[in-house]
Amino acid sequence: MDYKIVFYSAQKTSVCERTLKKCLSANQLNHSGSVFATNSADLGAWLIEAVKDSDIAFLIGGLDFDDSRSAVKIISNAAADSEPELIKRLKGIDGRGGYMLQSGDKLIVMLPDSPVQIEEIVKNGLSGYLKYFANKNNR
Numbered sequence: 054m055d056y057k058i059v060f061y062s063a064q065k066t067s068v069c070e071r072t073l074k075k076c077l078s079a080n081q082l083n084h085s086g087s088v089f090a091t092n093s094a095d096l097g098a099w100l101i102e103a104v105k106d107s108d109i110a111f112l113i114g115g116l117d118f119d120d121s122r123s124a125v126k127i128i129s130n131a132a133a134d135s136e137p138e139l140i141k142r143l144k145g146i147d148g149r150g151g152y153m154l155q156s157g158d159k160l161i162v163m164l165p166d167s168p169v170q171i172e173e174i175v176k177n178g179l180s181g182y183l184k185y186f187a188n189k190n191n192r
Contacts, residue, residue, distance in 0.1 A: 055109070056107050056110065057084075057087065057088070058084070058113060059089075060088070060089045062091065062166075063113050065167070069113050069168050072172055076171065080180060082183065096124065100128075109183070110162070112164065114165070114166040117166075128161070139153065143162075143164075150174055151170075153179070155186070160186055162179065
């Protein structure tokens with residue numbers, strides 16, 4: 054299975070990318086590229102492109118905003134029209150974490166801009182779900 058990373062207002066991009074690749078190496082997922090978004094229009098465009106080209110899109114960053122830049126609000130508005138089959142909160146450290154949305158054979162995983170949090174989230178359940186998702190979709 055292929056995955057792309059979309060960084061959104063993220064500051065620790067290279068460290069987060071290395072951490073995610075390391076954590077996913079046991080899942081036999083192929084990193085097919087990374088892109089950067091600095092505003093909500095770019096975020097939407099890159100996510101559409103990422104799920105078109107890959108099975109999984111990882112969105113890193115933008116989870117801490119409370120205003121119109123909030124990745125959670127942007128994705129929530131988009132997901133309201135698409136009716137995803139699965140929406141799940143991913144547990145991290147100190148109650149902070151990410152989100153996972155699945156629609157058909159596509160998955161969007163939203164992660165904080167923190168290598169420590171990414172490692173914790175993958176270790177605490179995301180890795181197991183990714184294995185299930187890959188087997189379910191026979192890839």
